Amino acid sequence: MTRAFNFSAGPAAIPTEVLERAQEELLNWNGYGCSVMELGHRTPDFKEILHNTETNLRKLLKIPDNYQVLFMHGSASHQFSMVPMNFLAPGDSANYLEMDHWSRMCIDEAKRFGNIHVEQGIRKNSDGLLELVPEVEWNLDEDAKYLHFTSNETIVGVQFEQDPECFKGKLVSDMCSDILSRPIDIEKYALIYAGAQKNIGPSGMTVVIVREDLFDSFQTERVPRLFQYPHVAAKGSMPNTPPSFGIYFAGLVFEWLLRQGGVEEMHKRNLEKANMLYDYVDQSSFYHSPVARGSRSFMNVAIQLDDRSLEERFLKGAQDNHLIALKGHRSFGGLRASIYNAMSIDGVKALLSYMEHFEKTL
Template sequence: MTSYNFSAGPGVLPSSVIQQIRKDLEQEENSHYSILEISHRSAKFEQIIAHAEKRLRELMAIPADYAVLFIQGGGSLQFEMLPLNLANQKKKIAVLDSGNFANKAAKAAEAVGKSVEIVGSSKADKYRFLPELPGDFQAEQYDYLHITTNNTIEGSTYHQDNLPQTTGHLVADMSSNILAEPYDVTKFSAIFAGAQKNLGPAGVTVAIIKKDWLAEQKITGVGPMMRYQSYIDKDSMYNTPPVFSIYALSLVLDWVSDQGGVAQMYQNNQKKAEKLYQYLDESDFYQVPVQGADRSLTNVVFTTGDADLDRKISQQADQEGIHNLAGHRSVGGFRASLYNAQPMAAVDTLIAFLERAKQEN
């Protein structure tokens, strides 16, 4: 029985990447070490991390005036690191509260002593739509505006064509849809993404920072581990980096490139999402809370409207090789994560299963 993983994270990896990892776990053919054993000071790893940066710059068209950094701590550490490094003039941050992770980012910034203003929120409506900037938003009052491009739990996305328009600095958490669809990096002053959803296994986070903005900052009371400049100065190796995670990320980036880059990923993801949304929309059994252009391509959230039935169907799915279909514990229902490596066959299998579940229930 073929099985499919619909987990929101750690997400599905390309099978060819897993095969290469399996091979390198035994003994890398040139160094004669397992990839788990190589030193971060070795020439081999220097090649790996340099290649990962080069490939990411190519895939996202990242200009030279942006630093590309590989940092530990996940997206959650970035919720604190960003304001400590980049909110030092007005010490005030604007947040569009579009879901759980945007809300967590706001609370983390407050915890490190910054003033946070929620300038738009859909929390009262259970995050069923994306909040917009108010017409009288004054960017000059804030160090930056923080958004989450893709809301993994709630199933909504600020796509490139519906990004909030601000004359100030825009910062984006792209953890769950980086490389899944095209974004113009120059529209942002900082981007970060935990690897474990669409870039590779957990353990490394990508941070893309506009260098001249960072240079303007007067940072005090922040230790070297929490300063972006420490990682810039040491080529992401201020301390021992997550060697294996960066190696695996490099393989995934090569795979994306070989498949045709972000443009091809976007085309594939549109087709997968459109097929699943079309089935759900035509059904009188399942409902999708997010509508229209706000819908995510990478995390499709839906429900029967009956929490007990949702749980029953999720358990049945797992028994049939359709794994991790249950929605986040905070919202329930179902969540099908259609990351870059998820094949169309997984969507077809899921739709067939959902139709059977509908008929049976």
């Protein structure tokens, strides 16, 4: 069977080595005689899986002991509500950077729970290219409980190269699409969350990293138990039956990342892949990037053809060449190459070869 190079923004490509191990263990995990999906979550065996998964994530991201790691049901979109539910008492405010689709959804949810100060995070420059708004132009509410920002916007391909520095309060970040792709200074953050389906594993689980000393200030009286971070932490990510297969699969991915050399090595590879694509696009008169240098994502590379009418033809030819899921989001159009950790350099080279061939054959 030929494995395609999968450039999907999510659910995204998973390392073949990890898929093969999961396949091998699917019917008989660890000689236990059943699948890990059938393993009781209260058993010592599953608790060991959970412990190893958390231990390896802590190792990869250098998570300090005063931070709790939670493995939760659902998607990052659930956290759009959980964050303000926990942080904001009636009358409290929070800062949110508006980037694009996902951050706007997040802002809409947050407005249900507090006074939300919205600051524009991206704009078009004089050349019509998207760029990050410099921090010096932000006008934040300094009394707000936190500043929430999306570190990487998958749809338009805009990413923060550095953590925001201008806000002296708590930082909260949606890192769905770039967690584990680069080193993170965890101690700069009050809370980080990330859906699994891009760099962690299958969809249906979200990882939350939260500073434990904040628990006493979180709202609990009016928040359902399963939506309280302190309650989930006190129960060891198991206030109810956890996303057990997602936890197991994340553990396999974390082991794979450690074998590759960890987050630092993945960051080098990811930058190499992105630079290969951007360098080719920048020298072409056929393709162009809609994002200005300095604001470009190295996870989701947005590409547009100068002749937009050729997009469907490009996508059909790409699929014929085992290059799949290159269609841009319906709200933005164009092409999009999502090059998360599982995408190999060979996959990017194959895409570049096809792009060059497509341009020359017209």
